[in-house]
Amino acid sequence: MKGQGEIDALDREIIKLLQEDGRKPYTEMAQRLGVSEGTVRSRVNRMVEEGIIEIVVHANPGRVGLHTQAIIGLTTQLGMTEEVAQQLIPFKEVRFIAVSSGAYDLIIQVYVENNERLLEFVHQKLARIPGIVRADVSIELKVYKDTFDFV
The missing domain is CATH 3.30.70.920 (Lrp/AsnC effector binding domain/regulation of amino acid metabolism (RAM) domain)
Known part of the structure; x- marks a missing residue:
């Protein structure tokens, strides 16, 4: 079981997809990763709440x-x-x-x-x-x- 602030392989894949396109729909990520949309949504929410990731705009x-x-x-x-x-x-x-x-x-x-x-x-x-x-x-x-x- 993961402790707070720890990530596993699925979390890493979600992060990679968000880094490619921070606007990528959870449904599309779920399909690519072979999990439910709810799983992606809860993983992203947990990582944001725990300070593992931030969703920001990087302007040129x-x-x-x-x-x-x-x-x-x-x-x-x-x-x-x-x-x-x-x-x-x-x-x-x-x-x-x-x-x-x-x-x-x-x-x-x-x-x-x-x-x-x-x-x-x-x-x-x-x-x-x-x-x-x-x-x-x-x-x-x-x-x-x-x-x-x-x-």
Whole structure:
């Protein structure tokens, strides 16, 4: 018997189908997997409730006017990493925040309209956050892969 937060082979197959097309009808998934629609529905609902999956829309940044994407490595004052990360969360420009074991304390990904907005973000928003010692900004020049289908 599976415990909470665990998945089995059927759950994995359901996830794969949703990653192909998040709008795929449960009836179609059930038919492909050889189970009932109710089974698919209950499995999806359970995985959502347990935080195993999220059903979200992944917009193409360039198509919605966010033409400049950057990865920013942040160095923080010793002991301030958590506080800095918490202050970054509300910024709509920030898509991703992670603590890093490499050269930076935090890695963030930022999506903005253009280079001018990136400059404003760095100099007007990041610069005002106590605890940031350094920001190393790298603009993404070309994206070869941007996916969430890793199951």
